Amino acid sequence: MTVGFIGTGSMGGTLVESFIQSGRLLPSDILISNRTRAKAEHLADKNPGLGIATSNRELVSQTSCFFLCVKPKEFRAVLDEIKEEVHEDQIVVSITSPVMIRDLEEWLPCKIAKIIPSITQAVQAGNSLFIPGSRLTANDREQLWDLFSAISRPLVIEEHHTRIASDLASCSPAFIANLLEKLADAAVEETQIPIESARSLVTQMAHGLGRLLTEGGFTLESLQQRVAVPGGITREGLDLLDEDVGPVFNRLIRLTHAKYEDDVVKVQQSLDH
Ligand SMILES: NC(=O)c1ccc[n+]([C@@H]2O[C@H](COP(=O)([O-])OP(=O)(O)OC[C@H]3O[C@@H](n4cnc5c(N)ncnc54)[C@H](OP(=O)(O)O)[C@@H]3O)[C@@H](O)[C@H]2O)c1
Structure with a gap:
């Protein structure tokens, strides 16, 4: 074929x-x-x-x-x-x-x-x-x-889930890369660690994270539990992220959906016979 x-x-x-x-x-x-x-x-x-x-x-x-x-x-x-x-x-x-x-x-x-x-x-x-x-x-x-x-x-x-599924599968590589870049940049700003080291650390971490979630037997939830020991530093970091980051993703999803609806209308107008 x-x-x-x-x-x-x-x-x-x-x-x-x-x-x-x-x-x-x-x-x-x-x-x-x-x-x-x-x-x-x-x-x-x-x-x-x-x-x-x-x-x-x-x-x-x-x-x-x-x-x-x-x-x-x-x-x-x-x-x-x-x-x-x-x-x-x-x-x-x-x-x-x-x-x-x-x-x-x-x-x-x-x-x-x-x-x-x-x-x-x-x-x-x-x-x-x-x-x-x-x-x-x-x-x-x-x-x-x-x-x-x-x-x-x-x-x-389902076709009506195309936008949200695309957000998660197709746009998220860019979204998550942006978050990792911000994490590395913040590390440089706060501690003056060399930028090459900061970027290598987050990139290699992301590689390992992907493997843990797909072949290492972890879920998103169990991985957080495993790393965040009670009373430890990671737990405090997760509490801060829970408070500050969650609402950003709600706004992000509303934004992609508004742009999508606009695109659908424009495409349909262009395809009208
Ligand atoms: N990029 C992603 O990560 C991604 C992920 C999922 C889905 N998509 C979808 O994939 C589609 C393409 O995106 P893209 O990022 O690949 O865009 P792109 O880089 O602009 O590629 C579009 C290609 O189509 C060619 N083209 C335009 N009109 C044509 C025509 N009449 N005949 C033949 N070829 C023509 C363009 O040629 P020229 O060289 O002349 O410009 C260009 O090479 C989009 O609808 C996007 O939503 C993209």
């Missing part, structure tokens, strides 16, 4: 390389196209054997399953270009949260899935969010599940 990727920017490129690195797809199994051809050529130079289509229409005509890895505002142009070429048996996967499956099903006669990846898939880790459309058969779902299992842990979610 040849798998296509329309858009080889940050996430399209990450997915292509992750599927190749995982061994699940060979470069010769993949066909790519990108508005700026030089970007596709750069990816093909790094991954010899990768095919480049001369247009999105050509890509669609030569693949049984293809991904739409463009930004929400770029969907209309791509759909206008490919819609006459798409046929019922094809599977189209959108990786974009504010583009609704029902809109894609209205535009295209084929089978649709929304699968939201995360930067963590660059190292074949983290969840991908699996939202099957109404026309996918059990066999299609199995094929997509199998594909994404090579680079992630797929998780089925």
Whole structure:
């Protein structure tokens, strides 16, 4: 099966390389196209054997399953270009949260899935969010599940939970990196520890923390209990975090949801016939 990727920017490129690195797809199994051809050529130079289509229409005509890895505002142009070429048996996967499956099903006669990846898939880790459309058969779902299992842990979610699940799986690598950066910067400010040491300490800690939570038998709760001995320093630190940090995340989630609702409206206006 040849798998296509329309858009080889940050996430399209990450997915292509992750599927190749995982061994699940060979470069010769993949066909790519990108508005700026030089970007596709750069990816093909790094991954010899990768095919480049001369247009999105050509890509669609030569693949049984293809991904739409463009930004929400770029969907209309791509759909206008490919819609006459798409046929019922094809599977189209959108990786974009504010583009609704029902809109894609209205535009295209084929089978649709929304699968939201995360930067963590660059190292074949983290969840991908699996939202099957109404026309996918059990066999299609199995094929997509199998594909994404090579680079992630797929998780089925309801479409109305796309935003919150994306916050946790796709945005949180940036959110948590920001918190770790602030922790390291505060350490430098308060104690003058060299910044390289502070950043190394938090980065290596994060690596170990991830392993403890995924393969070390700890939960978020049991890990805190284990480190925070009664009357100890960590307990006092946790009490401060409980008081000050919790409300920030409520505000963060309200903010991402407000922006998302705005994006959904804009996308729907752009897709109106
Ligand atoms: N980045 C993440 O961590 C992440 C995570 C989950 C989901 N997503 C979703 O993935 C989507 C893409 O995000 P991104 O970060 O990869 O954006 P990006 O880096 O801007 O990539 C978009 C790519 O699409 C190409 N493109 C635009 N219009 C096109 C067209 N008509 N035909 C062919 N290619 C076209 C662009 O080409 P040019 O080279 O000409 O600009 C660009 O390379 C977004 O909807 C985002 O929500 C991203």
